[in-house]
Amino acid sequence: MRVTTRCTVLAAAWLVASHAGAQGVVTQKILSLNAAKAIAEAALAECKGRGFHTSVAVVDRSGTLLVVLRDELASPATIDMARGKAYTAMVFRSSTLDFQQATANDPTRAPQRNVPGILALGGGVPITVNGEILGGVASSGSSQKDDDECARAGLAKAAELLK
Numbered sequence: 001m002r003v004t005t006r007c008t009v010l011a012a013a014w015l016v017a018s019h020a021g022a023q024g025v026v027t028q029k030i031l032s033l034n035a036a037k038a039i040a041e042a043a044l045a046e047c048k049g050r051g052f053h054t055s056v057a058v059v060d061r062s063g064t065l066l067v068v069l070r071d072e073l074a075s076p077a078t079i080d081m082a083r084g085k086a087y088t089a090m091v092f093r094s095s096t097l098d099f100q101q102a103t104a105n106d107p108t109r110a111p112q113r114n115v116p117g118i119l120a121l122g123g124g125v126p127i128t129v130n131g132e133i134l135g136g137v138a139s140s141g142s143s144q145k146d147d148d149e150c151a152r153a154g155l156a157k158a159a160e161l162l163k
Contacts, residue, residue, distance in 0.1 A: 028061065031127065031134045035161050036066040039127070043139050043154030044069045047146070054141030054150065057082035058127075059090055061134050063117070071141070078141040085124030085138030085147070087117050093133055097122035097148050123147025125155050129162045 036058040047054040048071060055070040055078035065086075070079055085096045092099050092112070100120040103109045113120045122144030127135045137158070139150035 029129065029132060029134060031058070031060050031066065033066060035158065036060075036135070038161060039137050039154040039158045040067040040069045042157035043137055043150045044071065046153035047071075047139055047142060047150040050142070050146065050150075052142035052146060052150070054139050054147065055079045055082045056137065056139050056150070056154065057086045058137045058154070059083070059086040059135050061090065063087045063090055063136075066135070074141045081119060081121065081140035082123070082138045084117060084119030085121060085140060085151075086136035087124075088119050088136070089124035089126045089138060089151075090133060090136035091115075091118070093126050093128075095122070095126075095148060096120065096124035096138070097144065100144075121147075123151055125151045127155060127158045127162075134158075134162070 040056045040058045043056040053071040053073035055068060055074050057065060058067045060066050065083055068079055068083065088096050088099060100122060103113050103120055123140055124136055124138030126133055127137055137151050137154040139147040
């Protein structure tokens with residue numbers, strides 16, 4: 001075999017092998033703890049500014065709790081509710097108000113409410129960057145509409161930080 005042919009065959013084999021190796025690695029963007037803290041603080045400040053005593057939770061792309069903040073006068077139950085809303089928003093990639101309506105109006109989707117950790121109450125929104133889910137943020141302790149607006153204040157902070 002000529003040297004040129006050998007080099008061509010070796011180069012082709014190397015390219016195929018390197019391409020196959022790259023298929024075994026997945027790269028993901030993750031939400032930093034500092035960003036999660038800033039998002040939670042923005043959501044809590046929005047609710048506190050409106051006179052509500054709430055808790056705020058931020059979960060990462062796998063649904064693991066990153067940050068929870070509770071106003072000193074918020075009910076302890078608001079912690080678990082905020083976490084559940086943030087998880088639900090991340091899992092279903094929609095606001096929990098939208099999820100609540102979709103599962104209430106479609107009997108085929110109603111069983112999704114029975115999945116452990118899911119909470120179909122307004123107040124949670126997913127955190128996405130360029131269509132990629134990074135987590136969820138949620139507020140609990142006021143009305144569902146107000147919780148949603150407070151969570152969206154956290155989402156606005158996320159958009160500012162993650163652009």
